Amino acid sequence: MTDLFSLKGKVALITGASSGLGVQFAKAYARQGADLVILARRYDRLETLAKEIEEETGVKCLPIKCDVSVESEVKAAVAKAVEVFGKIDILVNNAGVGAGTPAEQLSMDEWKHVVDVNLNSVFLMSKEVGQIMIKNKYGRIINVASMYGVVANNAIPASPYHASKAGVVNLTRALACEWAKYNITVNAIGPGFFMTEMTEEALKDEAFLQYIKYTTPMGRYGESGELDGLAIYLASDASSYTTGQIICVDGGTTAM
16 A cells, blocks of 8 residues: 555656645655656745755755746746656646736736636646656646635635636546546646635635635634645556546535
8 A cells, every 4th residue: 555655766747836735745745755846936945945855855856947827938847857857757737826806806917817827837737748748658647726616705806716727627627538548647636725825814814714614614724734645646556547536625615
C-alpha cells in the first residue's frame, strides 16, 4: 500500500506554487518522493520554497518564474522543466485569482483577467505538458477547481470566478475523455474555504465565519494539509482507473 501511493521517480510540475495551496501540494509531493518543478510569478518566494524542500526532503526542486496566462512563458517553462528532468509525470494546475465585484459593476478587463488566470492557463499548461505525457504514454493531471465551480453563492459577488472554475470542471472531463487512450488521467479537486493568501481577509471576518458555519455541515473552513491525501491519491498509481472526476473537499457544503 505504501508503494501504491509513492511518487518516487516521478516529476511533478505545480503552478501557483509561491503561496497557499501550491506550497502545500509541493511539500506533500516532496514527502512522497517526487522531484518538483514549481512555477509562479514571484520568483523570490519560489527560491525560498525550493531550498526548504530540498533541505528537508532531499528531492530536487526547480523554481521557474512564469505567468501561466502568457503562452510564451508557459512554453518556455515546460521546455526548461523537460531540459532539466527529461519528463513531466504530474501536472497540478493550481494558479488562480479571486473576484469580488458585483456583476453589474464588473469591467471586461477584470472578467478577462480572472478567466485568463483561472481557466485559460489550465488549458495552456495542460496542452503543453499533455504533449509530453502523450509521448510517454503516462500522465496525471490535477486541476484545482473550486466548490464554486459546482455551485454558486449569495455571500460574495464572484461571477467570473464561478464561470472560470465551472469551465475548469468541464475542461477536466473533456481532457479526461480525449487523453484516456494515452494512459493520462485528468481529475479536479474542488476545495471549499481554506486559509490562503487569497481568502485570508474574508476568513478573518466574523460575519463571514458565521456564514461558513451555517453553510458547511462540518461548521468550519479547511485546515492546512486536509487536501494532501486527495492530491497524493490523484497523482499516484493508486488512482490509475480514476479519471474525469471532480472531488469537492468542502466540509460537506456541496452536499446540501
